Amino acid sequence: MNTALETLTPAPLWRHFDVLCATPRPSWHETAILARIIDWATRRGLACTQDDAGNVLIRQAGTAGHETAPTVALQAHVDMVAEAEAHVAHDFTRDAIRPRVVDGWLMATHTTLGADNGIGVAAALAILEDDTLEHGPLEVLLTVAEEVSLVGASRLAPDWLTADYLLNLDTEEAGDVCIGCAGGANVILDEPCDTTVLPAGHTRVALEIGGLAGGHSGMDIHTGRTSANVLMARLLAELRPYAPYLIAFDGGRMDNAITRDARATIAVADADIDAVVDTVTRFRTSLHDTLVAEDQGLTIHAETGTAAPSGPSPLTVSASKAVIDMLADLPYGVAAMSDQAPGTVETSNNIGVVQLNEGQLTAQLMVRSLVDTERDRLAESIAARMAAHGFSPGVAHGYPGWAPDGDSGLLACFKQVHAETIGTPPRVVVLHAGLECGLIGAKYPALEMISFGPTIRGAHSPAERVDIASVETFYGLLGRTLSALAGADRAALRPND
Numbered sequence: 001m002n003t004a005l006e007t008l009t010p011a012p013l014w015r016h017f018d019v020l021c022a023t024p025r026p027s028w029h030e031t032a033i034l035a036r037i038i039d040w041a042t043r044r045g046l047a048c049t050q051d052d053a054g055n056v057l058i059r060q061a062g063t064a065g066h067e068t069a070p071t072v073a074l075q076a077h078v079d080m081v082a083e084a085e086a087h088v089a090h091d092f093t094r095d096a097i098r099p100r101v102v103d104g105w106l107m108a109t110h111t112t113l114g115a116d117n118g119i120g121v122a123a124a125l126a127i128l129e130d131d132t133l134e135h136g137p138l139e140v141l142l143t144v145a146e147e148v149s150l151v152g153a154s155r156l157a158p159d160w161l162t163a164d165y166l167l168n169l170d171t172e173e174a175g176d177v178c179i180g181c182a183g184g185a186n187v188i189l190d191e192p193c194d195t196t197v198l199p200a201g202h203t204r205v206a207l208e209i210g211g212l213a214g215g216h217s218g219m220d221i222h223t224g225r226t227s228a229n230v231l232m233a234r235l236l237a238e239l240r241p242y243a244p245y246l247i248a249f250d251g252g253r254m255d256n257a258i259t260r261d262a263r264a265t266i267a268v269a270d271a272d273i274d275a276v277v278d279t280v281t282r283f284r285t286s287l288h289d290t291l292v293a294e295d296q297g298l299t300i301h302a303e304t305g306t307a308a309p310s311g312p313s314p315l316t317v318s319a320s321k322a323v324i325d326m327l328a329d330l331p332y333g334v335a336a337m338s339d340q341a342p343g344t345v346e347t348s349n350n351i352g353v354v355q356l357n358e359g360q361l362t363a364q365l366m367v368r369s370l371v372d373t374e375r376d377r378l379a380e381s382i383a384a385r386m387a388a389h390g391f392s393p394g395v396a397h398g399y400p401g402w403a404p405d406g407d408s409g410l411l412a413c414f415k416q417v418h419a420e421t422i423g424t425p426p427r428v429v430v431l432h433a434g435l436e437c438g439l440i441g442a443k444y445p446a447l448e449m450i451s452f453g454p455t456i457r458g459a460h461s462p463a464e465r466v467d468i469a470s471v472e473t474f475y476g477l478l479g480r481t482l483s484a485l486a487g488a489d490r491a492a493l494r495p496n497d
Contacts, residue, residue: 004099004106008468010475012129016122020114021097026082027148029093030054033078037125037142046128053155054144060128062136066486069136073163073447074127074478075436076120076170077146077153081254081460084111086210086261088462105457107465115466116459117146120169123475133479136486139163143436146170147256147460149186150399153436158443165410165485166444167478168437168451172219172459173429174470175422177414178451180341180404180430182218182368183438185379186255186396189363189386193323193356195313198245202267204305205244205276207235213294214260214461217350218368218433221258222334224292228252228262229351233327235283235300236264242272242279245314246323248356255352255364256434257460262354267314277302312358323361326389327354330365335378338370338430341404345432347374349382363393368432370401402438402449404430410448410485417481422473426452452477 001018008014023033034056041048047059056078062069082092088110098109107113124140127133139161143152171178198204209228229251236244244266251262268276280302291298315323331349338346346369353364365382369375379395386393405411406428418426437449454470457463 002099004101009472010126012126013119013122013471013475016125017118020118020122021099024093024095025079025114026092027079027145030078030144034142034144037078040125041128044129051155051157051160053152055152055156056142057160058128058140058142060138062138062486063134066134066136069486070164071137071139071162072135072482072485073139073141073161073166074124075141075143075166075168075440076117076124077143077436078121079145079147080114080116080118081112081147081257083253083257083461085462101468102465104468105465106468108462111462112460113464113466115456115464116172117170119454119456119466119471119474123169123478126475127478127482130479133483134486135482138482146436147254149184149396150434150436150439153439154399156440156443161444161447163447166437166440166447166449167481168435168449169453169478170435171431171451171453172456174453174455174467174473175427176429176452177411177418177426178429178431178435179406179408179411180370181402181435181438182370182432183372183375183401184398184434185367185375186398187365187367187379187382187386187393188396189361189391189393191361191392193359193361194316194319195359196245196316198267198314201270202245203270203273204247204265204267204311205273206303206305207232207264207266207280208261208301208303209235209263209299210261211297211299212260213463214258216433216459217256217258217348217352217366218431219459221348221350221432222345223294225258226291226295227332227351228259229327229354230332231287232262232264233324233330235280236266236324237328238279238283239266239268239276240321240324242268242276243317244268244320245317246320246356247312247314249354251355252353254460255350255366257352258350259352260461265311273304277304315359322390323356326386326391329385329389330382336374341370341430344370344430346370347378348432349378368434370430370432372401399434400438400442402435402441405448408448408450411450413484414450414452414481417484418477421477421480
């Protein structure tokens with residue numbers, strides 16, 4: 001077991017999290033961790049099945065005297081976002097995550113930690129082996145590919161779950177209980193651009209932007225953190241007077257992460273090199289007063305290369321201008337705040353991925369909204385902007401939002417347990433981030449759902465960390481909620497039936 005986890009409590013939870021850290025599990029690469037979980041469940045004599053999407057469902061009978069209590073599903077996703085610091089060579093399909101404790105927080109060494117949603121997975125598995133806990137029948141639903149547009153939940157078998165209630169374990173603020181979330185859509189671009197041969201008298205310039213905080217494109221989009229893709233597009237727009245040939249662009253790997261660094265290669269006339277370098281310097285200086293505190297580590301560099309026509313072919317001047325103009329025209333960040341949930345972002349857009357390699361341009365943007373019609377309106381508007389610049393994007397209308405139910409009996413039960421355990425009621429919230437509850441609820445409309453979890457900061461970035469003390473509190477709340485549901489009157493929990 002990793003030494004950073006050996007003394008943490010509750011020990012069963014951290015033992016399962018250790019296995020998750022040791023077993024690579026980026027999105028689309030969950031086979032190994034699922035095999036270990038299935039083997040563990042089978043050895044414990046638990047019923048375990050897998051659907052066509054790869055999701056796993058583990059069933060456990062209720063404890064003595066609670067066999068006929070309402071069935072509760074515990075739900076979490078096994079995949080994690082794979083992000084490493086720029087200087088680190090980490091193969092997320094092969095290398096283990098190396099956790100460490102820093103001032104009461106658990107974080108990884110130069111990579112994402114995978115507490116999102118590994119802590120939820122570990123908690124659910126620990127509950128299954130807790131012989132001291134009184135509970136009704138349990139179903140543990142572990143989904144795949146959540147971090148890539150909630151694929152596992154979208155393909156969830158429709159007649160699989162039998163639960164009356166579902167506890168989603170993927171909320172990232174202790175003291176909160178989530179009862180609704182945003183839906184998402186993607187704007188996708190993948191097309192070739194016209195290329196040419198770099199003419200004589202031109203020199204390549206490598207542009208690099210780094211040092212930004214990044215973060216979760218739902219949970220952090222309101223913070224004012226900027227995107228390296230946005231800044232690179234703006235910088236390239238500043239350089240348009242020098243008729244740059246755009247050769248390469250490398251910004252972002254995930255549509256749901258605010259891009260922390262980006263690189264681009266251009267070529268300009270030799271006579272303009274000094275002016276280009278000066279423009280880059282002035283551009284960096286102009287940003288100082290516009291950056292939030294988390295982004296003050298911003299770095300922007302320009303490195304001149306050789307005039308030799310080596311490397312990828314550049315786009316033509318006209319194609320370069322079209323790409324730069326299009327990228328600079330894209331909206332980013334908060335588009336609207338919610339009237340129904342004051343203080344919550346209603347609609348936003350994140351320019352998560354921009355890549356140009358050997359003339360092939362790809363982009364992935366994530367649009368989120370609490371209102372599905374507004375999500376679709378913004379996505380179509382962005383696609384129209386791209387089309388106006390001569391491109392042919394596609395729109396994938398992703399996943400639905402999760403409509404809140406403030407009168408839920410499940411919510412009332414949790415609020416009482418929280419007040420008795422913590423001393424105060426939870427804060428009831430609606431998240432701008434996407435949760436699988438919307439998709440699960442669409443397939444199981446009678447299922448009552450809430451979401452809660454420990455405090456996690458910096459999700460989807462190498463700054464990801466989880467508050468260790470909040471994990472123990474979260475696990476205690478989970479166990480007490482299950483016990484309360486096992487002993488509660490079913491009719492009392494369904495006041496609207």
